[in-house]
Amino acid sequence: MGPSAISWRRSRLLLIGGVFVGLVILSAIFADVIAPYSPYDIDVADKLQPPSRAHWLGTDEFGRDLLSRTIHAARISVKVATVAVSVGLVGGALIGITAAYFGGPIDLVLMRFMELLFSFPAILLAIVLMAALGTSLLNAMAAIGIIFIPGFSRLARAATQEVLRQQYIEAAHTIGMSDRRILTREILPNVITPLLVEAMAAFAYAVLLESSLSFLGLGAQPPEPSWGNMLNSGRGFMDQAPWLGIVPGIAMFIGVLGFNLLGDGLRDFFDPRLREAQ
Numbered sequence: 001m002g003p004s005a006i007s008w009r010r011s012r013l014l015l016i017g018g019v020f021v022g023l024v025i026l027s028a029i030f031a032d033v034i035a036p037y038s039p040y041d042i043d044v045a046d047k048l049q050p051p052s053r054a055h056w057l058g059t060d061e062f063g064r065d066l067l068s069r070t071i072h073a074a075r076i077s078v079k080v081a082t083v084a085v086s087v088g089l090v091g092g093a094l095i096g097i098t099a100a101y102f103g104g105p106i107d108l109v110l111m112r113f114m115e116l117l118f119s120f121p122a123i124l125l126a127i128v129l130m131a132a133l134g135t136s137l138l139n140a141m142a143a144i145g146i147i148f149i150p151g152f153s154r155l156a157r158a159a160t161q162e163v164l165r166q167q168y169i170e171a172a173h174t175i176g177m178s179d180r181r182i183l184t185r186e187i188l189p190n191v192i193t194p195l196l197v198e199a200m201a202a203f204a205y206a207v208l209l210e211s212s213l214s215f216l217g218l219g220a221q222p223p224e225p226s227w228g229n230m231l232n233s234g235r236g237f238m239d240q241a242p243w244l245g246i247v248p249g250i251a252m253f254i255g256v257l258g259f260n261l262l263g264d265g266l267r268d269f270f271d272p273r274l275r276e277a278q
Contacts, residue, residue: 011265012265013261013262013264013265013268014261014262014265014266014269015265016258016261017257017258017259017260017261017262017263017264017265018258018265019258020255020257020258020259020261020262021255021258021259021262023254023258024074024077024078024254024255024258025078027071027074027075028074028075028077028078028079029075031071031074031075034071035065035067035068035071035072036056036065036067036068037055037064037065037067037068038068039064039065039068039069039072039073039223039225040064040223041063041064041065042062042063042064043059043062043063043064044062044063045063046059046063047059047060047061047062047063048060048237048240048241048244049063050241050243051243055067057070057243057247058241058243058244058247060230060233060241060244061233061237061241061244066243066244066247067247069225070225070227070230070247070248070251072225073225073226073227073230073248073251074227074251074255076137076210076220076224076225076226077207077210077211077226077227077252077255079141080137080140080141080144080206080207080210080219081144081203081206081207081210082203083141083145084140084141084142084144084145084147084148084206084209084210085145085148085199085202085203085206086145087141087142087144087145087146087148087149088144088145088146088147088148088149088151088152088199088202089148089152089195089196089202091145091146091149091152091153092149092150092151092152092153092154092155092156092195093152093153093156093188093191093192093195095110095114095149095153095156095157096152096153096154096155096156096157096158096159096160097156097157097160097183097188097191098110099111099153099157100156100157100158100160100161100164101160101164101179101182101183101187107157110153111153111154111157114149114150114153114154115150117146117147117150118150118151118154122147122205123209123212125143125146125147126140126143126144126147126209126212126213127213127216127218129143129146129147130143130213130218135217135219135221136221137219137220137221137224140210140213140214140218140219140220143213144206144209144210144213147209148202148205148206151198151202152195152198152199152202155194155195155198156191156195159190159191159194159195160187160191163186163187163190163191164187168186169182169186169187172186193270194270196266197263197266197267197270198263200259200262200263200266201259201260201263201264201267203259203263204255204256204258204259204260204263207227207252207255207256207259208252208256210226210228211226211227211228211231211252212228213228214226214227214228214229214232215228215229215231215232216228216232217229217232227249227251227252227255230244230247230248231245231248231249231252234246234247234248
Protein backbone atom coordinates (compact mmCIF):
# COMPACT_ATOMS: atom_id res chain seq x y z
CA MET A 1 0.00 0.00 0.00
CA GLY A 2 1.51 3.31 -1.09
CA PRO A 3 1.72 6.51 0.99
CA SER A 4 -1.17 8.18 -0.83
CA ALA A 5 -3.35 5.10 -0.33
CA ILE A 6 -2.52 5.03 3.38
CA SER A 7 -3.30 8.73 3.74
CA TRP A 8 -6.60 8.39 1.85
CA ARG A 9 -7.64 5.36 3.92
CA ARG A 10 -6.99 7.22 7.16
CA SER A 11 -8.84 10.31 6.00
CA ARG A 12 -11.76 8.27 4.69
CA LEU A 13 -12.17 6.25 7.88
CA LEU A 14 -11.92 9.33 10.06
CA LEU A 15 -14.36 11.29 7.89
CA ILE A 16 -17.05 8.62 7.60
CA GLY A 17 -16.67 7.51 11.21
CA GLY A 18 -16.69 11.09 12.42
CA VAL A 19 -19.89 11.89 10.50
CA PHE A 20 -21.73 8.84 11.88
CA VAL A 21 -20.48 9.38 15.43
CA GLY A 22 -21.27 13.08 15.24
CA LEU A 23 -24.80 12.27 14.07
CA VAL A 24 -25.37 9.93 17.02
CA ILE A 25 -23.83 12.27 19.59
CA LEU A 26 -25.73 15.32 18.32
CA SER A 27 -28.95 13.30 18.43
CA ALA A 28 -28.18 12.34 22.02
CA ILE A 29 -27.33 15.88 23.13
CA PHE A 30 -30.14 17.70 21.33
CA ALA A 31 -32.80 14.98 21.44
CA ASP A 32 -35.33 17.27 23.12
CA VAL A 33 -34.88 19.85 20.34
CA ILE A 34 -34.62 17.53 17.33
CA ALA A 35 -37.39 15.05 18.19
CA PRO A 36 -40.75 16.23 16.77
CA TYR A 37 -42.76 14.56 19.56
CA SER A 38 -42.29 13.35 23.08
CA PRO A 39 -41.05 9.73 23.08
CA TYR A 40 -43.59 8.89 25.80
CA ASP A 41 -46.81 10.32 24.33
CA ILE A 42 -49.34 7.55 23.66
CA ASP A 43 -51.98 7.89 20.95
CA VAL A 44 -53.77 4.57 20.51
CA ALA A 45 -55.75 5.92 17.56
CA ASP A 46 -52.49 6.28 15.58
CA LYS A 47 -50.86 2.99 16.56
CA LEU A 48 -48.84 1.06 13.94
CA GLN A 49 -49.11 3.87 11.40
CA PRO A 50 -46.67 3.62 8.46
CA PRO A 51 -44.26 6.47 7.68
CA SER A 52 -46.16 9.63 6.78
CA ARG A 53 -45.88 13.42 6.89
CA ALA A 54 -47.09 13.47 10.48
CA HIS A 55 -44.78 10.65 11.58
CA TRP A 56 -41.78 10.38 9.28
CA LEU A 57 -40.79 6.89 10.47
CA GLY A 58 -44.24 5.71 11.54
CA THR A 59 -45.59 4.88 15.01
CA ASP A 60 -45.28 1.91 17.32
CA GLU A 61 -47.92 -0.32 18.90
CA PHE A 62 -48.88 2.45 21.34
CA GLY A 63 -49.04 5.23 18.76
CA ARG A 64 -45.72 6.76 19.88
CA ASP A 65 -43.63 8.51 17.24
CA LEU A 66 -40.85 6.13 16.19
CA LEU A 67 -38.46 8.86 15.03
CA SER A 68 -38.68 10.60 18.39
CA ARG A 69 -38.09 7.38 20.29
CA THR A 70 -35.13 6.46 18.07
CA ILE A 71 -33.52 9.86 18.63
CA HIS A 72 -34.00 9.70 22.39
CA ALA A 73 -32.69 6.13 22.44
CA ALA A 74 -29.37 7.49 21.15
CA ARG A 75 -29.06 9.44 24.40
CA ILE A 76 -29.25 6.26 26.47
CA SER A 77 -26.75 4.44 24.25
CA VAL A 78 -24.24 7.31 24.37
CA LYS A 79 -24.68 7.75 28.12
CA VAL A 80 -24.20 4.05 28.88
CA ALA A 81 -21.27 3.73 26.49
CA THR A 82 -19.53 6.82 27.92
CA VAL A 83 -19.81 5.70 31.54
CA ALA A 84 -18.99 2.05 30.80
CA VAL A 85 -15.95 2.82 28.65
CA SER A 86 -14.72 5.34 31.25
CA VAL A 87 -14.97 2.71 33.99
CA GLY A 88 -13.16 0.16 31.83
CA LEU A 89 -10.48 2.63 30.70
CA VAL A 90 -9.65 3.99 34.16
CA GLY A 91 -9.86 0.63 35.92
CA GLY A 92 -7.95 -1.21 33.22
CA ALA A 93 -5.24 1.45 32.97
CA LEU A 94 -4.65 1.43 36.73
CA ILE A 95 -4.43 -2.36 36.89
CA GLY A 96 -2.33 -2.80 33.74
CA ILE A 97 0.18 -0.05 34.52
CA THR A 98 0.53 -1.18 38.14
CA ALA A 99 1.04 -4.81 37.14
CA ALA A 100 3.70 -4.00 34.52
CA TYR A 101 5.58 -1.45 36.64
CA PHE A 102 5.86 -3.41 39.89
CA GLY A 103 5.89 -6.89 38.34
CA GLY A 104 6.45 -10.00 40.44
CA PRO A 105 3.58 -11.23 42.64
CA ILE A 106 1.55 -8.07 42.00
CA ASP A 107 1.67 -8.66 38.26
CA LEU A 108 0.87 -12.35 38.70
CA VAL A 109 -2.17 -11.84 40.94
CA LEU A 110 -3.66 -8.90 39.02
CA MET A 111 -3.29 -10.37 35.54
CA ARG A 112 -4.48 -13.85 36.52
CA PHE A 113 -7.64 -12.25 37.88
CA MET A 114 -8.03 -10.27 34.66
CA GLU A 115 -7.62 -13.45 32.63
CA LEU A 116 -10.30 -15.10 34.75
CA LEU A 117 -12.75 -12.32 33.87
CA PHE A 118 -11.61 -12.35 30.25
CA SER A 119 -12.37 -16.06 29.93
CA PHE A 120 -16.13 -15.48 30.25
CA PRO A 121 -18.16 -14.49 27.15
CA ALA A 122 -19.01 -10.79 27.46
CA ILE A 123 -22.79 -11.10 27.21
CA LEU A 124 -22.83 -14.02 29.67
CA LEU A 125 -20.73 -12.08 32.17
CA ALA A 126 -23.01 -9.06 31.72
CA ILE A 127 -26.11 -11.16 32.43
CA VAL A 128 -24.48 -12.66 35.55
CA LEU A 129 -23.48 -9.23 36.83
CA MET A 130 -26.94 -7.82 36.11
CA ALA A 131 -28.50 -10.74 37.99
CA ALA A 132 -26.27 -9.95 40.96
CA LEU A 133 -26.63 -6.16 40.85
CA GLY A 134 -30.27 -5.90 39.78
CA THR A 135 -32.00 -4.58 36.67
CA SER A 136 -31.39 -0.88 36.08
CA LEU A 137 -29.60 1.41 33.65
CA LEU A 138 -26.98 2.32 36.27
CA ASN A 139 -26.20 -1.33 36.90
CA ALA A 140 -25.96 -1.92 33.16
CA MET A 141 -23.29 0.80 32.98
CA ALA A 142 -21.38 -0.83 35.84
CA ALA A 143 -21.66 -4.32 34.36
CA ILE A 144 -20.46 -3.26 30.91
CA GLY A 145 -17.64 -1.23 32.48
CA ILE A 146 -16.43 -4.26 34.45
CA ILE A 147 -16.44 -6.31 31.24
CA PHE A 148 -14.10 -3.79 29.59
CA ILE A 149 -11.52 -3.70 32.42
CA PRO A 150 -9.60 -6.91 31.44
CA GLY A 151 -9.11 -5.79 27.82
CA PHE A 152 -7.88 -2.35 28.80
CA SER A 153 -5.61 -3.79 31.52
CA ARG A 154 -3.89 -6.15 29.07
CA LEU A 155 -3.34 -3.32 26.59
CA ALA A 156 -2.07 -0.98 29.33
CA ARG A 157 0.30 -3.66 30.64
CA ALA A 158 1.76 -4.34 27.19
CA ALA A 159 2.19 -0.62 26.45
CA THR A 160 3.79 -0.02 29.85
CA GLN A 161 6.25 -2.88 29.39
CA GLU A 162 7.30 -1.32 26.10
CA VAL A 163 7.83 2.06 27.78
CA LEU A 164 9.80 0.50 30.65
CA ARG A 165 12.43 -0.69 28.15
CA GLN A 166 13.20 2.88 27.12
CA GLN A 167 16.35 4.59 28.33
CA TYR A 168 14.60 7.60 29.80
CA ILE A 169 12.89 5.34 32.36
CA GLU A 170 16.28 4.00 33.42
CA ALA A 171 17.54 7.58 33.66
CA ALA A 172 14.55 8.51 35.83
CA HIS A 173 15.40 5.71 38.25
CA THR A 174 19.06 6.74 38.24
CA ILE A 175 18.36 10.30 39.33
CA GLY A 176 16.09 9.06 42.13
CA MET A 177 12.70 10.01 40.70
CA SER A 178 9.86 8.56 42.80
CA ASP A 179 7.65 5.76 41.52
CA ARG A 180 4.63 8.03 41.60
CA ARG A 181 6.33 10.66 39.47
CA ILE A 182 7.62 8.10 36.99
CA LEU A 183 4.14 6.60 36.64
CA THR A 184 2.35 9.92 36.16
CA ARG A 185 4.94 11.89 34.18
CA GLU A 186 6.90 9.32 32.20
CA ILE A 187 4.68 6.28 31.70
CA LEU A 188 1.07 7.46 31.61
CA PRO A 189 1.53 10.08 28.83
CA ASN A 190 3.21 7.44 26.66
CA VAL A 191 0.55 4.74 27.05
CA ILE A 192 -2.59 6.88 26.95
CA THR A 193 -2.79 7.10 23.13
CA PRO A 194 -3.35 3.37 22.43
CA LEU A 195 -5.79 3.26 25.33
CA LEU A 196 -7.83 6.13 23.88
CA VAL A 197 -7.88 4.50 20.44
CA GLU A 198 -9.06 1.26 22.05
CA ALA A 199 -11.69 3.22 23.97
CA MET A 200 -13.22 4.45 20.72
CA ALA A 201 -13.57 0.88 19.48
CA ALA A 202 -14.98 -0.12 22.86
CA PHE A 203 -17.75 2.48 22.41
CA ALA A 204 -19.15 0.39 19.55
CA TYR A 205 -19.11 -2.75 21.67
CA ALA A 206 -20.71 -0.88 24.58
CA VAL A 207 -23.60 0.20 22.35
CA LEU A 208 -24.10 -3.41 21.27
CA LEU A 209 -23.96 -4.71 24.84
CA GLU A 210 -26.40 -2.09 26.11
CA SER A 211 -28.80 -2.89 23.29
CA SER A 212 -28.44 -6.62 23.98
CA LEU A 213 -29.19 -6.18 27.67
CA SER A 214 -32.18 -3.95 26.89
CA PHE A 215 -33.39 -6.49 24.32
CA LEU A 216 -33.31 -9.13 27.07
CA GLY A 217 -35.11 -6.82 29.50
CA LEU A 218 -32.04 -6.21 31.67
CA GLY A 219 -31.14 -2.68 30.60
CA ALA A 220 -33.36 0.35 30.00
CA GLN A 221 -36.90 -0.45 31.10
CA PRO A 222 -40.05 0.56 29.17
CA PRO A 223 -41.33 3.14 28.52
CA GLU A 224 -37.74 4.45 28.39
CA PRO A 225 -36.68 4.25 24.73
CA SER A 226 -33.66 2.10 23.93
CA TRP A 227 -32.66 0.60 20.60
CA GLY A 228 -32.59 -2.81 22.27
CA ASN A 229 -36.06 -2.78 23.80
CA MET A 230 -37.45 -1.16 20.63
CA LEU A 231 -36.11 -4.10 18.65
CA ASN A 232 -37.61 -6.48 21.17
CA SER A 233 -41.01 -4.83 20.85
CA GLY A 234 -40.82 -4.57 17.07
CA ARG A 235 -40.02 -8.23 16.44
CA GLY A 236 -43.60 -9.12 17.32
CA PHE A 237 -44.95 -6.86 14.58
CA MET A 238 -42.60 -7.63 11.69
CA ASP A 239 -45.42 -8.87 9.47
CA GLN A 240 -47.73 -5.87 9.84
CA ALA A 241 -45.28 -3.10 10.82
CA PRO A 242 -41.71 -4.00 9.79
CA TRP A 243 -40.47 -0.45 10.42
CA LEU A 244 -40.66 -1.11 14.17
CA GLY A 245 -37.62 -3.38 13.85
CA ILE A 246 -35.93 -1.80 10.85
CA VAL A 247 -35.64 1.76 12.22
CA PRO A 248 -33.88 1.00 15.54
CA GLY A 249 -31.77 -1.62 13.74
CA ILE A 250 -30.50 0.97 11.24
CA ALA A 251 -29.85 3.46 14.04
CA MET A 252 -27.81 0.86 15.94
CA PHE A 253 -25.94 -0.03 12.74
CA ILE A 254 -25.00 3.62 12.15
CA GLY A 255 -23.79 4.06 15.72
CA VAL A 256 -21.73 0.86 15.86
CA LEU A 257 -20.27 1.35 12.37
CA GLY A 258 -19.38 4.97 13.13
CA PHE A 259 -17.48 4.18 16.33
CA ASN A 260 -15.68 1.26 14.65
CA LEU A 261 -14.62 3.33 11.65
CA LEU A 262 -13.50 6.21 13.85
CA GLY A 263 -11.51 3.82 16.04
CA ASP A 264 -9.82 2.27 12.97
CA GLY A 265 -9.07 5.71 11.58
CA LEU A 266 -7.51 6.90 14.84
CA ARG A 267 -5.50 3.68 15.11
CA ASP A 268 -4.07 4.24 11.63
CA PHE A 269 -3.44 7.91 12.36
CA PHE A 270 -1.45 7.24 15.53
CA ASP A 271 0.38 4.14 14.23
CA PRO A 272 4.05 5.18 13.89
CA ARG A 273 4.73 2.44 11.35
CA LEU A 274 2.16 3.90 8.97
CA ARG A 275 3.54 7.39 9.49
CA GLU A 276 7.04 6.14 8.63
CA ALA A 277 5.67 4.43 5.51
CA GLN A 278 4.03 7.65 4.44
